[in-house]
Amino acid sequence: MSVIAVLALDGVPGHQLTAPGFAFATAARHHPPVAYDLRICTAPGFKGTGGPGSFRVETPWGLEGLDDADTVLLPGHEGFRDEPPPEIVDALRAAAARGSRIGAVGTGTFTLAATGLLDGRRAATSRRNTEELARLHPLIEVDPEGAVVADGPCHSAAGVFGGIDLCLHLITLDHGExxxxxxxxxxxxxxxxxxxxxxxxxxxxxxxxxxxxxxxxxxxxxxxxxxxxxxxxxxxxxxxxxxxxxxxxxxxxxxxxxxxxxxxxxxxxxxxxxxxxxxxxxxxxxxxxxxxxxxxxxxxxxxxxxxxxxxxxxxxxxxxxxxxxxxxxxxx
CATH class of the missing domain: 1.10.10.60 (Homeodomain-like)
Structure with a gap:
């Protein structure tokens, strides 16, 4: 069973936090050979989702939930322009070093970019943020259309319907088109x-x-x-x-x-x-x-x-x- 850890940073859009469960559960329900273990992991300082209609999240998983994950998903969040805390950078780099896939949804690409894992690679983010991502991280080749981009262990997309486009991309890699x-x-x-x-x-x-x-x-x-x-x-x-x-x-x-x-x-x-x-x-x-x-x-x-x-x-x-x-x- 593939383990997917969704790393929630403070102010994550609610629909980006729930979309992976919607997508992967649907794949498993309609295709018996498909099985995923989905974890919602909260990062240090997490208080709740962003507005409108913010809500709190209670989960037993913190950053340690990434330790044995096959895939780590990084949704967008408030404060995505800020430098992420060192423990988050270390956790994402460690996951990539273990061979985990790292997926970024929307502005989550900014946080992934801050780890250096996207340097010299192609990546995507929300269309309205593509120019800013390219300016802040000139070593990244930014897809202007926000299409799903895979380069090495990193997978990123604009986040259509909360990241369902990226989830479908990962399901294709795991179980076929x-x-x-x-x-x-x-x-x-x-x-x-x-x-x-x-x-x-x-x-x-x-x-x-x-x-x-x-x-x-x-x-x-x-x-x-x-x-x-x-x-x-x-x-x-x-x-x-x-x-x-x-x-x-x-x-x-x-x-x-x-x-x-x-x-x-x-x-x-x-x-x-x-x-x-x-x-x-x-x-x-x-x-x-x-x-x-x-x-x-x-x-x-x-x-x-x-x-x-x-x-x-x-x-x-x-x-x-x-x-x-x-x-x-x-x-x-």
């Missing part, structure tokens, strides 16, 4: 649940995720399946690719994914259909062909059964949700 994409989808669905939209209430609760655990013996076969969804794959085809008999193939799929090969194939097709509905304007007829579901009627039937809604309603609801939160449609 399909898990991160599905986690992002579920995060949007959960945000939208407050609106009581049936299209998302049903889809959020649907059990349709097809995930291969990292290092699984069947991973080459599931990747082959994903690359050939547009073909009419049969159980015999899948078994032949895996070099196994049908009975052994089914036993191994159940043990490693919880699904039979054909269940895994169908759910992978539905997941691909969702992504195409979200990020393209392709008609249902084309999506049915691209996903190997054949006809629009076949796509609609399986989609309704596994997600609780139909493709057109799903696309409309997802586009509306993204526009609400970002002001624009998602792009391919």
């Amino acid at each position: 399909p898990v991160a994409i599905e986690t992002e989808r579920q995060l949007f669905m959960q945000l939208h649940a407050q609106a009581d939209d049936p299209a998302f209430d049903a889809a959020t609760n649907a059990l349709y995720n097809a995930v291969t655990p990292p290092g699984s013996s069947i991973e080459p076969t599931t990747r082959w399946m994903e690359a050939n969804l547009h073909h009419p794959l049969t159980l015999t085809d899948i078994a032949a690719h895996a070099g196994l008999g049908v009975r052994n193939l089914t036993r191994r799929f159940r043990a490693e994914t919880g699904l039979t090969p054909l269940q895994y194939l169908l759910r992978t097709r539905i997941q691909r259909a969702q992504r195409l509905l979200e990020r393209t304007d392709d008609p249902v007829e084309r999506i049915a062909a691209q996903t190997g579901l054949g006809t629009p009627a076949n796509l609609r039937g399986h989609f309704q059964r596994l997600t609780g809604t139909n493709p057109s309603t799903y696309r409309t609801a997802f586009r509306s949700l993204v526009a609400t939160f970002t002001g624009s449609d998602p792009v391919p």
